[in-house]
Amino acid sequence: MTLTQFNTDDTRWNAVCNNSSDADGLFYYAVITTGIYCRPSCRSKLPNRDNVEYFISCNDAEAAGYRACKRCKPTALSKVKEIEQKIIDACRIIEQSETSIKLEKLATQVHLSPYHFHRLFKKIVGITPKQYGSRHQSRRFQTNLTTSASITDAIYSSGYGSSGSAYDKKRDQLAMKPKVYRSGADGVTITYGLAQCSFGWVIVAATDRGICAIELGDDAKTLPGQVQARFPNAQLNKADMGFKTLIEEVVEFIESPKDTFHLPLDIQGTAFQQQVWEVLRQIKPGETLSYTEVAERMGKPKAVRAVASACAVNKLAVVIPCHRVISKAGKTGEYRWGSKRKKMLLESEQDPVE
Template structure:
């Protein structure tokens, strides 16, 4: 939201002048004379006080029409994990089967309190809860590979089978010996802000910006449809998604190769497949999609299925615009939608036009 409290804005303006690191991501400053928005640490020449506006989040700055500064790159750096978090995560990656305690963090000059606050703010869970999910994920993968429950439990640092069983059932809803499925969730950063990717063992089932409207409803729907719990973790599909999305934003990829696992009605899935036929750098409208499906009167149903898409970018619902060329609704925000279309237009073609779809 735009901040209008003068005293607060004066404090933030002084932080901008001082390039105060502690304000990174706390506010975003829009510069009216250049049309860009920046972080507090931006090295660019400082604007006059009367030429700036302050926002509490990058989405509001984008919605106000400001574009990201090329010097401080706010959409990337505001959401990048700070150094102490990267250190903590490195410890987890080095010893994924062991619990990193507060004492271990302090031995590496990392404040457990700061780590805990960051995880609560960005993941909604503590660092220790995050570790438990990671360890359970590793254990489940080993169980699926054929190892015994006893070997897996003690090898992953659990002091007893009952302790392993309790933790596993609490997080996944099932005992280790039972056939079970979990949905893994991983957070990563893009130039338009952080995204969540969720995946089963079969493929990606969700890819959304973290501030997407109705995101909690999407999580609930996935858990109900798959009869599975969402826990923090990674697998080959989440890692591939992060890699390919990075390539997309860096103009190195125009088509995705991800395996998808997208529950939905037969009609919804047919719409999503048709959306994937809208080429990179092109757009379509709801009516053209309906006609291509052989259902010219199903425009509202197509729009509803488009809105129910949980896999942004890969199933490119952002390429669907109004028949008159207007920017229709988008879960990630109209500003992001416009940015994505212009990004693809610059790379894929010089002009964005309505692309006819093949009729079925």
């Protein structure tokens, strides 16, 4: 149904004769002799065609001196329009909310049953309310990224939560979709910035969902290539000044790690890898575990080699502290970003700055 329908005298008269509810909301007819205007679907007696005039809106009809019919109540929205309006209202509620809203709550606010609401929303908008919410949030985040003074501001003002715990709950829904990740991050834009720290150069790379890579190296020039290798099909862009605060926060964390890192992370990996990394994040600065101990903590004591492999493919240096996992004999062991650097990191954590 489009607005160009029922735009001629003939099609309109035809709709009135047929009590066509399809035309409801698209025009109104008024009867000169009674001074009353109706919806096309009104069941009242068919007037003489010569006495009928048409209006696009109730306001126009009333401005011309007509009163609303008490039978068909033209000022009440048509069923279709009414439902569309409810869905539009729901979209506005989602857009204005800082956090995600439960389906039941949204449905109640627009006076529809959750089931009916979900179906109508998907039919009219094309995606589910939940998808609409997360797309809106990620779009808001991207918009904020270009207008906010810092990415931290962007993250906070996008409703991603200002604390690690609030963020943790949402992590799954925020992370890059595994399918996208497996495709080499095809269609994903990654922004990166570089800085120097005590352990060499650091690159911080982020998608619109969070930090997806932190890597260390001796040479700033080779670092973007390392990130690109992790996400072969992603579009890599060097950040502007808006990234400065984010990089500073990461550098500060690397220099003196705290127990928790508060910025959103776009963590990608298999379920097993994510489980390993979660255990690593529990190891406090100054502590170390062996690969065997990590495997034991996971309740999978035999998975020592798999644990070592998961550590080796970690993309978030220091934030996921794979450097705190050492070989059983007490040796520092291997490190993706160089065993010398691992030793330096561990030594610096032995002697925390007061």
